[in-house]
Amino acid sequence: ETGVTQSPTHLIKTRGQQVTLRCSSQSGHNTVSWYQQALGQGPQFIFQYYREEENGRGNFPPRFSGLQFPNYSSELNVNALELDDSALYLCASSQFTDTQYFGPGTRLTVL
Amino acid sequence: EDKVVQSPLSLVVHEGDTVTLNCSYEVTNFRSLLWYKQEKKAPTFLFMLTSSGIEKKSGRLSSILDKKELFSILNITATQTGDSAVYLCAVGLQGAQKLVFGQGTRLTINP
Numbered sequence: 001e002t003g004v005t006q007s008p009t010h011l012i013k014t015r016g017q018q019v020t021l022r023c024s025s026q027s028g029h030n031t032v033s034w035y036q037q038a039l040g041q042g043p044q045f046i047f048q049y050y051r052e053e054e055n056g057r058g059n060f061p062p063r064f065s066g067l068q069f070p071n072y073s074s075e076l077n078v079n080a081l082e083l084d085d086s087a088l089y090l091c092a093s094s095q096f097t098d099t100q101y102f103g104p105g106t107r108l109t110v111l
Numbered sequence: 112e113d114k115v116v117q118s119p120l121s122l123v124v125h126e127g128d129t130v131t132l133n134c135s136y137e138v139t140n141f142r143s144l145l146w147y148k149q150e151k152k153a154p155t156f157l158f159m160l161t162s163s164g165i166e167k168k169s170g171r172l173s174s175i176l177d178k179k180e181l182f183s184i185l186n187i188t189a190t191q192t193g194d195s196a197v198y199l200c201a202v203g204l205q206g207a208q209k210l211v212f213g214q215g216t217r218l219t220i221n222p
Contacts, residue, residue: 004153031208033208033209033210035210035212040214040215041214041215042115042117042199042201042212042213042214042215043154043199043201043210043212044212045209045210045211048208048209050208055208056207056208056209058209088152090152090153090154096208098142098143098145098159098203098210099145099156099159100156100210101156102147102153102154102155102156103153104151104152104153105152105153107152
């Protein structure tokens with residue numbers, strides 16, 4: 001059984017650029033959630049996808065958007081990057097339950 | 112606003128000690144409480160507690176949920192240096208698909 005994987009591991013961008021982060025869910029899981037974790041803080045919910053549809057969104061602006069594909073993998077897109085977007089971005093998959101299994105994350109640095 | 116608060120924020124103990132980590136919550140429509148261990152990047156699932164399962168144990172780790180007083184504790188006995196990590200508490204909500212996380216407790220075990 002393959003766990004949750006994310007790519008890339010690290011990313012450096014400049015203000016105003018756009019970024020795409022990728023996540024492959026654990027085998028058998030149909031739900032993917034994205035979280036942003038700033039240094040020294042707990043993860044903050046961005047949004048969730050269930051069977052290719054957005055199924056809940058946190059307090060993040062529309063420049064944060066996502067997709068889920070038929071194989072349940074997912075993308076997080078962030079437009080017009082700001083310095084405060086620097087964080088660890090975590091993807092978690094589940095079988096539509098509260099028990100979510102996390103990937104290793106993508107560390108995004110915005111200069 | 113849904114809130115999860117963990118205490119202490121940081122704890123340093125000696126190998127072999129017993130530690131108790133605290134998590135209190137104020138949320139609408141509680142459904143579950145989860146504990147995760149975060150060593151470097153990926154939070155690793157430890158326990159989920161619900162109304163039908165208010166006490167869990169796995170080896171040296173155990174957790175209880177007090178739904179009346181709205182808190183949970185995570186106990187670790189006979190601590191080892193490998194227990195050093197950030198421990199995250201999260202709450203799942205009825206009617207919402209997100210987990211609301213606390214800020215975490217950084218536990219350091221000195222040999």
